[in-house]
Amino acid sequence: MATQTPVSPVADRTTALRPSGRMLEVLHEWVTTVDHKKIGLMYIAYALVFMLIAGVQALLMRIQLAVPNNHFVSPQEFNRLFTMHGTTMVFFVGMPILFGFGNYLVPLMIGARDMAFPRLNAFSFWIAGFGGLLLYFSYFAGSGLYAAGTAPDVGWFAYAPLTARAFSPGHSTDYWTLGVLLSGIGTIGTALNIVTTTICMRCPGMKMSRMPLLVWLYFVTCCMVFVAVSPLTAAQIMLMIDRYLGGHFFDTQAGGSAVLWMHFFWIFGHPEVYILVLPAFGFANEIIPVFSRKAIFGYPAMVGATVGIGFISLSVWAHHMFSVGLGPGANAFFTFATMVISVPTGIKIFNWLATLWGGNIHFTTSMMFAVGFLFQFLIAGLTGIMLSVAPFDWQLTGSYFVVAHFHYVLVGAILFMIFSAFYYWFPKMSGRVLVEKLGKWHFWLFLIGFHLTFDFMHIPGMLGMPRRIYTYEADRGWAMWNMIISSGAVLQAIAILIFVYNMVWSYFKGPVAGPDPWDAWTLEWTTTSPPPAYNFAVLPTVESRRPLWDLKHPEDPDSNYE
Template sequence: MTLPPNPPQNALRLHRELERIWGRPPGLRGALCSVNHSEIGKRFMIASAVFFAIAGLLAMLIRAQLATPEGAFLDAAQYNRIFTMHGSIMMFLFAIPMLEGLGMYLLPKMLGTRDLAFPRLSAFGWWCYLFGGTILILALLAGVAPDGGWFMYTPLTSKAYSPGINADVWLLGITFVEISALAAAVEITVTILRMRAPGMRLSRMPLMAWYLLGTAAMMLAGFPPLILGSVLLEVERAFDWPFFDVARGGDPLLWQHLFWLFGHPEVYIIFLPAAGAISTILPVMCRTTILGYGAIVAAVLGLVFLSFGLWVHHMFAVGIPHMALAFFSAASALVAVPTAVQIFAWIGTMWKGHPRLHLPMLHLMGFFGTFVIGGLTGVMLAIVPFNWQAHDTAFVTAHLHYVLIGGFVFPMMAGVVYWLPLILGRERVPGVGTAAFWLIFAGFHGTFLVMHLTGLMGMPRRISVYPDNPEWIWPNLISSAFGFVMAAGFALFALDLVLQVLFGRRARRDPWGAGTLEWAMPMPPPSYNIAALPPGPGADALALARGEGALPGAPRGQRETLVVDTLSGAPRFVAVLPGNSLLPVCTAAAIGGFVLLMLAGLYGAALAALAGVGAVCWWWQGFSGRPTGPATVPVAPGLDLPLHWGMEDTLARSGLVCLLVADGALFGSYLFAAGFLTVIAPGWPAPASGIGTLPAGLLAGGMLAGLAVAAGLARVRGARGAAAGAVAGLAALMLAGLLAAQLDDPTRHARDALRAAGLAYVALHAGVGGLLALVCAVHRRDGAIGPGAQGVWRLWQDFTLATAAILVALVAVQEAS
């Protein structure tokens, strides 16, 4: 789309008006209610850096303990808490939130839009992350931190072997944090697919957007198995439902399957955004364009697909059948192919360009020198005989750190150095950052290269002393000494950032000569990013700042931005985004109250807290109000588009589709658990069921009928239809409660516990469906809702009906067999 230039406008007046609309109030209230993507992204990155520092201090305690065979610093219990918290913080509080923050900050700027699709969802995710991470750190300070390893294997973490709240802190705190990750995944996916600049086709997106899209898709499918496992284990610990108890039909291996269904995609969830930073920064440092754009996109999609077929890679030593060993070994080796495609594309980019050894390029060279070694040792561990020898040794620890620090930390440091002038508007203070890089690089390889040898010499992971193994003394002492060198390097890197904030000179626009869209904005960017959206490729930055582009300014006093067609990028309609609000922090606080009550063992009060969460969620539905203004608005000369009120394919509907992908992955993980226990677990077949077949069948049929009626009424427009749909959904919920009364005692056998858990899942969805119907009824009555909300309710009811029917069929098959 090409536009003639708009008439010149007063740039200062335009800026003030846009800042009034898109900015936040001053003071504490502004900090609590802000939903601006730049601010939320910076909060994520700063908080994750703080958690990284805490995890680094814990790592230094570990290295100090292992420097001598007697380990005089920590006793065994303290050591278990320290290494558990180190791994948990690095994985859940640093790596994932750092990429969330980077994506939230950069994506709208790279895509040429003003904000993310769901600003309040981003803010809600931030508060969940902050509160969940705070719970974990306070538990560490109070001496009740989790101590079962960052993988929390059962039965070690069952109530019998971990009677305190240590394991509960991990299960509830990490699940709280994972809400943030799923919120970010929905946000990133919808923003990339629906909110690009006009005319930006998928095939012309920045590579960073492709990488973040793949990452978000993996998060939507990869996090639910861990969420399910955490919920099942917490329910077992709290209410004695035996999902993992062998004596009553459970199996500890189910936890390992659910954990690694998340855990191996997690490696690529961490790697892909870092690789996106490489694909963005490397061509700029080499003064050329990226080589093999299409091949890189194909490699990203291949990694997304293959990463979900590797989880048994971590379970080769548990005694699985040889055919499965061969399949997963081959898949683990095959995943090196799309990774190698990217490596060769980057090498080709350097070959055809003229690399400049600026500090970001030094960090990228550190990535190449580190990640390739980690990839090669990964292929070694994919071979079953070698895996059996190296399993649970320090060799695996070294491989993990080569992949994660090489594949994530070095590229992220390159990204920080590269994009910090954009974020701060200030240049670096020369010299300090280069010294920090060399200390980190030398310290890292001195620490972990030697650790490969320590593992091959037979040293297991997670031990605090080794008095009977003098051959491990020197390798461990060398690793510990270089570990402190690496820590000094990270401290110097932090000092470099502080110096840039305090003493850096004002940076010129686009200091690296990148020419990409994020550098077309003022430095630092204002809250609204750009005064007008780019009307097409090659838009002039100064013209956009003057408001010469699509959807200029804020003439209607609303947060307006464009929504485009997913494939072509053609403008579809104008979305009015919600403004600053206390709803996100209040909702996160309500969930935090539920978590704290569960930790205290006050389960009745926790159920009441859940009702409070529902009340706060009901508060969300009132934000929209009546649509104001005309049905269509001018976007550019000769182009008028409708507002989102009258559209069916709204951003909310796209967001729900993404959420249902995650919800479906959760339900699929539940079906996997049911199938695994039925076929593999000892203690099956289960004892004869005492369910009254006829009453249970009638109640199940009535529940399905109620959900089917609600799904049908969701297609009927009007307040009466919505009200009737709410009644049908709530009736289905009541029948589910009556059906629960017919079930056998869930503490008797894992089959009965699974049935109760499945019924609770359907009942929760029926309740939410009833609330959605009430929302539609209220807004329909007031004339303040469009067809999009009705479509959201319809999708939810259809999904609930489908999952309920599958659950009833599963129980019927079990009873028949």
């Protein structure tokens, strides 16, 4: 690392003799690193750890709900479980894993040697990491509703006034507030970094219109972070003022407004969904063309649709509040705005379809996850349209139908695309390819488990089962569906274990990847796997959107058509 003081050869040799000394040295190197690749990998590792924790929380909830009137966990424990599961998955799994890939890939794909602000990058990671640890420290230090619990138990959207001191007297809500606040600071830092990197650090020849779509998607996502995460951060500070400095923003017993919190939360919360899904679209935009052996169909339309989604997503938040009593005018407006967003989203699906059309599709594990993404995102979009119809939403909101819908987005679309990205870029990150046979097991088990759980989860919602209930009556006809849902969860858990095993095994013994295992077209595949510190010995110059295509097909380069 060029940023560290050079170590003298003598001192170097002595530490190499002692294994513990070497361990410390490696640890020191990772803790002090400002290299975008190392930070990216730390983001990903951190997110994977939290994913396992939040996955166990999901399993415990599914055991509790598998049969009616179950006593596997107490109501207090169940309320903590869904609060921690939601908060962890959104803030400490989804965001860091996507920023991890972004950190790793954006500089490589635009031919840069690092992010624009390497030290801000490290700061953002560590502050977000600290936020996650603080949230989990509440298990040891906090106390919840009626001082009965330890971890936060107010739900991941923490509606006022449940978070007021009158209803949450302990400190668990404070851990939630501070954890989310710190994660938000890290998020804004990284977003600032990616936006600046994209604008300022592109290699010679890479105009904005030649950037890989993944970079475009991250660029739009990060711009949205500024607008969306700031209100959440503000709301957290207002909540702290309410709880400790006698403020009354959300304190309904002193004239505050519960609805105000909902507005603050969802003006963050809905763009947040797009903040999470746009990077997943970005992965799809790189992976689907490579395994179809065709250029992406309609690049300008894809960019336009992304920017369109970015803007429209800022005007749809109150579709989370159709039952709040905003009045028919507001409900009609947000119905319309929400439906409109399906147009650019539809354009994306059609463009992926057209990319597949006439291609030569290679069903690698990575591509299979991407195909799963396409079908599942289609369904998630269509149930989203159902929810955008305000009257239909009056029945569906707050029910298991909504839980099924957003898990279809978060798991069926985003997580599938994240798995796809793992199989695609793991060779670049580690130098070794993930074993395909284990990958196929992972895919099929996860696919079956996913559909058992989340397809059937729509049904109890339509049969009147609200979300966030720790148990239900036997006479409601929900029991069979819940049993199926829970059994699917077990399959997904097994699939995740196979995936973890595959990563560990392949890291040491997987087939060696070489610089370009997929015969791909973007700049990260021009450098070694894993790339050296500073990525490129000589900065590349590009002539088109697919520089490696031009290199591999000098007789018919892309630059002729752009």
